[in-house]
Amino acid sequence: MAIVGAGLAGLVTARDVIAAGSSAVVLEARDRFGGRVLNEQIGDGKVVEVGGQWIGPTQDRLAALSSDLGIETFPTHVHGENVIEWRGELRRYRGTIPRINPAVLLDVERAQRRINRLSKKVPLDKPWMAPKARRWDSLTADTWIRRNVATKAGRDLLQLGVEAVWAAQPEDISFLHMLFYVHSAGSLQMLFDTEGGAQDSRFVGGSQSVPIALAQRLGEDTVVTEAPVRRIEHGHEGVLVHADGGVTVKASRAVMAVAPALAGRIVYDPPLPGYRDQLTQRVPLGTVAKCMAVYDEPFWRGQGLSGQATSDTGPVKVTYDNSPPDGSPGVLLGFLEGREARQAGRLSARERQTVVIDCFTRLFGPRAAKPERYVERLWAEEEFSRGCYGAHLPTGAWTNYGEALRAPIGPLHWAGAEIGQVWSGYMDGAVRSGETAASEVLAAL
Amino acid sequence: MAIVGAGLAGLVTARDVIAAGSSAVVLEARDRFGGRVLNEQIGDGKVVEVGGQWIGPTQDRLAALSSDLGIETFPTHVHGENVIEWRGELRRYRGTIPRINPAVLLDVERAQRRINRLSKKVPLDKPWMAPKARRWDSLTADTWIRRNVATKAGRDLLQLGVEAVWAAQPEDISFLHMLFYVHSAGSLQMLFDTEGGAQDSRFVGGSQSVPIALAQRLGEDTVVTEAPVRRIEHGHEGVLVHADGGVTVKASRAVMAVAPALAGRIVYDPPLPGYRDQLTQRVPLGTVAKCMAVYDEPFWRGQGLSGQATSDTGPVKVTYDNSPPDGSPGVLLGFLEGREARQAGRLSARERQTVVIDCFTRLFGPRAAKPERYVERLWAEEEFSRGCYGAHLPTGAWTNYGEALRAPIGPLHWAGAEIGQVWSGYMDGAVRSGETAASEVLAAL
Numbered sequence: 001m002a003i004v005g006a007g008l009a010g011l012v013t014a015r016d017v018i019a020a021g022s023s024a025v026v027l028e029a030r031d032r033f034g035g036r037v038l039n040e041q042i043g044d045g046k047v048v049e050v051g052g053q054w055i056g057p058t059q060d061r062l063a064a065l066s067s068d069l070g071i072e073t074f075p076t077h078v079h080g081e082n083v084i085e086w087r088g089e090l091r092r093y094r095g096t097i098p099r100i101n102p103a104v105l106l107d108v109e110r111a112q113r114r115i116n117r118l119s120k121k122v123p124l125d126k127p128w129m130a131p132k133a134r135r136w137d138s139l140t141a142d143t144w145i146r147r148n149v150a151t152k153a154g155r156d157l158l159q160l161g162v163e164a165v166w167a168a169q170p171e172d173i174s175f176l177h178m179l180f181y182v183h184s185a186g187s188l189q190m191l192f193d194t195e196g197g198a199q200d201s202r203f204v205g206g207s208q209s210v211p212i213a214l215a216q217r218l219g220e221d222t223v224v225t226e227a228p229v230r231r232i233e234h235g236h237e238g239v240l241v242h243a244d245g246g247v248t249v250k251a252s253r254a255v256m257a258v259a260p261a262l263a264g265r266i267v268y269d270p271p272l273p274g275y276r277d278q279l280t281q282r283v284p285l286g287t288v289a290k291c292m293a294v295y296d297e298p299f300w301r302g303q304g305l306s307g308q309a310t311s312d313t314g315p316v317k318v319t320y321d322n323s324p325p326d327g328s329p330g331v332l333l334g335f336l337e338g339r340e341a342r343q344a345g346r347l348s349a350r351e352r353q354t355v356v357i358d359c360f361t362r363l364f365g366p367r368a369a370k371p372e373r374y375v376e377r378l379w380a381e382e383e384f385s386r387g388c389y390g391a392h393l394p395t396g397a398w399t400n401y402g403e404a405l406r407a408p409i410g411p412l413h414w415a416g417a418e419i420g421q422v423w424s425g426y427m428d429g430a431v432r433s434g435e436t437a438a439s440e441v442l443a444a445l
Numbered sequence: 446m447a448i449v450g451a452g453l454a455g456l457v458t459a460r461d462v463i464a465a466g467s468s469a470v471v472l473e474a475r476d477r478f479g480g481r482v483l484n485e486q487i488g489d490g491k492v493v494e495v496g497g498q499w500i501g502p503t504q505d506r507l508a509a510l511s512s513d514l515g516i517e518t519f520p521t522h523v524h525g526e527n528v529i530e531w532r533g534e535l536r537r538y539r540g541t542i543p544r545i546n547p548a549v550l551l552d553v554e555r556a557q558r559r560i561n562r563l564s565k566k567v568p569l570d571k572p573w574m575a576p577k578a579r580r581w582d583s584l585t586a587d588t589w590i591r592r593n594v595a596t597k598a599g600r601d602l603l604q605l606g607v608e609a610v611w612a613a614q615p616e617d618i619s620f621l622h623m624l625f626y627v628h629s630a631g632s633l634q635m636l637f638d639t640e641g642g643a644q645d646s647r648f649v650g651g652s653q654s655v656p657i658a659l660a661q662r663l664g665e666d667t668v669v670t671e672a673p674v675r676r677i678e679h680g681h682e683g684v685l686v687h688a689d690g691g692v693t694v695k696a697s698r699a700v701m702a703v704a705p706a707l708a709g710r711i712v713y714d715p716p717l718p719g720y721r722d723q724l725t726q727r728v729p730l731g732t733v734a735k736c737m738a739v740y741d742e743p744f745w746r747g748q749g750l751s752g753q754a755t756s757d758t759g760p761v762k763v764t765y766d767n768s769p770p771d772g773s774p775g776v777l778l779g780f781l782e783g784r785e786a787r788q789a790g791r792l793s794a795r796e797r798q799t800v801v802i803d804c805f806t807r808l809f810g811p812r813a814a815k816p817e818r819y820v821e822r823l824w825a826e827e828e829f830s831r832g833c834y835g836a837h838l839p840t841g842a843w844t845n846y847g848e849a850l851r852a853p854i855g856p857l858h859w860a861g862a863e864i865g866q867v868w869s870g871y872m873d874g875a876v877r878s879g880e881t882a883a884s885e886v887l888a889a890l
Binding site: 134137138139140142143168169170171172230261264265267271273274275277278281282283284285287338339342345346378379380381382383386387394395396399400401 | 579582583584585587588613614615616617675706709710712716718719720722723726727728729730732783784787790791823824825826827828831832839840841844845846
């Protein structure tokens with residue numbers, strides 16, 4: 001089997017194909033494993049993650065994989081008070097409910113309940129079959145929020161939530177896609193929450209330990225790195241996959257374990273049907289800059305703070321304590337998401353650092369102003385990712401092109417975080433999509 | 446200068462660059478000129494156009510070009526009564542106003558006036574600077590129509606209009622993009638109308654005569670066909686453009702005269718900034734199958750019919766008389782647009798022909814059932830077009846990424862119908878974009 005992409009989806013596909021006694025070769029464009037999952041060294045053998053990093057309850061396939069590989073997890077640091085910067089004022093609070101106007105919180109709570117309820121009506125395998133699919137797919141998430149959330153502050157809070165989950169603006173996203181994604185994760189709370197939610201825990205040694213360990217287990221002959229795939233011949237007899245450097249792989253089938261937008265950039269011979277090609281024009285990736293400041297210690301902990309903050313001012317609107325498990329050094333993590341990332345992406349690295357550190361300083365005080373080190377990653381700049389966290393579907397895409405997202409075309413199969421039905425867009429969704437793709441190709445042998 | 450794409454935009458760029466005394470090489474992926482403008486032979490030296498074909502008032506740059514090349518135009522056939530199939534009934538009418546409920550017509554008329562008025566507030570060079578740009582860009586055209594058109598029939602008529610102009614569904618398109626496009630053409634009437642509008646006239650010998658004559662004038666050394674560009678090295682020193690077959694062009698600058706989505710599929714070295722790349726993930730092309738039935742004569746003319754029809758049943762919802770200037774043979778043209786084209790694109794050619802001829806027969810009587818010949822083109826299937834008529838912007842794209850659409854990146858400039866400010870999406874817009882691109886690169890020399 002030929003597999004394109006050595007992210008979690010591609011590596012898991014290879015694992016299952018090999019376990020079933022077939023052979024697999026993974027072609028990876030970069031010189032490393034993990035795709036949008038990536039560690040960065042910060043000295044003394046410590047790492048931070050500049051890509052996907054968390055694991056939470058119900059992400060069972062990722063949990064099974066990492067536990068099988070002997071990689072341990074630890075809870076995201078949540079002790080202490082959170083901070084919210086809201087309408088120009090800084091307040092501390094405990095737990096998940098910020099101290100803002102109770103009428104606003106009630107307004108948001110009601111909208112969340114409604115979204116959770118509607119999301120259950122969207123079939124994960126066929127979102128376009130939801131009872132009101134066409135209606136929901138003709139509205140942006142922004143339009144729905146404006147119509148269903150009475151208070152301006154409530155709308156602002158939900159917009160902040162959308163930015164944090166999708167790394168996109170509410171106007172970018174189909175409401176049907178929002179409902180699909182919420183259903184896929186379980187609920188909006190699962191997406192938003194740290195304890196008990198998608199941001200619950202982290203991996204010891206950094207999340208990239210998982211794909212690295214998996215690639216090592218597959219063996220060095222299985223994964224060919226620095227081999228960007230440019231052209232795929234395909235037909236009844238199988239596939240011939242051409243990568244840079246004269247690398248060619250002949251196989252009976254191929255699993256394309258890259259984001260749909262990037263799969264659309266490969267040359268197929270014969271060309272793929274218009275229906276599939278036009279889908280790939282309609283699955284843009286989100287926009288995020290993941291920014292971290294490293295301090296000698298997590299000084300905010302001593303001030304009774306968790307390191308978690310929310311701000312309506314931005315441009316950093318969400319922060320976390322991202323220190324290694326032993327709490328040394330101290331790492332503050334801030335996200336620039338959606339429009340903020342699109343704007344900050346055009347600043348110089350120096351300007352961007354200043355903007356981020358200014359936010360940290362406003363939220364956590366003057367000690368934040370002098371980090372020992374600053375680490376960032378802008379995923380839209382990465383040639384072989386072109387966005388993060390994942391792809392979203394704009395209005396009209398699910399109901400006009402949904403069937404093209406997962407349906408194999410002859411010997412070509414699709415995998416990746418976006419293809420997963422459960423925890424779509426997350427590492428767990430990527431693992432699940434790899435397991436599904438492996439079953440598909442094995443069944444077709 | 447290196448120019449990528451021998452459609453109207455690329456050829457016009459070359460014309461102006463050469464006229465200014467510089468040299469130009471155009472690299473074209475196909476074995477022909479004209480991009481989405483294409484003639485097809487129907488015997489006896491007659492042709493029909495399977496791509497863009499019309500010219501209308503105010504399309505001055507296309508008019509200047511074709512007249513300079515000595516290519517004549519003739520009025521689209523409009524004599525006789527039009528047909529409307531509406532709510533299961535077939536009616537004839539004269540002029541532009543169909544015979545349906547006057548309250549509905551008034552409703553639509555009011556919405557059109559409002560759209561025309563709002564469209565003037567959208568600056569053609571910077572749509573994101575419109576007074577309510579963010580608001581309008583957060584709504585789909587569908588949402589606006591639902592809110593502003595009181596009658597169901599009025600909404601259906603407008604949806605039909607959107608499908609006919611954009612080859613997309615109202616839910617696919619940002620309302621801000623709709624306003625930009627209307628402003629760019631002048632008014633909704635200009636987009637919809639045959640006489641006096643965008644469908645006013647045709648070219649003797651078929652519209653592809655224009656790019657063919659232009660390419661011939663440039664000389665055969667100027668345009669290299671069957672040379673799909675795959676990779677572009679770029680920097681301060683200029684560009685090195687690599688196409689299939691070992692073709693390489695070195696130049697000081699490059700003009701990319703291809704649709705933005707396709708420009709995004711080329712490999713750039715160094716990779717382009719994320720802001721530009723992410724734009725190319727958000728400019729999908731529309732979906733249309735242009736279908737023609739050829740008869741010994743335009744028999745509908747003898748029955749007092751113009752050949753123009755509108756249907757709310759579909760899947761062919763709009764037809765025209767597309768016979769050659771001498772009226773022989775008779776050609777009925779029908780469009781499958783947006784969702785209809787996406788569905789019909791997955792039928793077999795035979796099934797699709799049956800569906801189209803059935804529509805023609807319902808609209809024009811039993812003589813339509815037996816064409817001598819059937820011609821169709823599905824632009825989403827074309828590897829080097831991947832959609833038609835043009836690209837549209839979904840919600841959020843203009844206000845988040847608009848600046849990236851036309852801004853050069855180092856020595857790389859952008860042209861094509863989508864880049865034109867006046868008659869964006871049309872042949873005239875393509876010509877204008879080529880003229881602008883040539884000025885840009887000449888100014889930069």
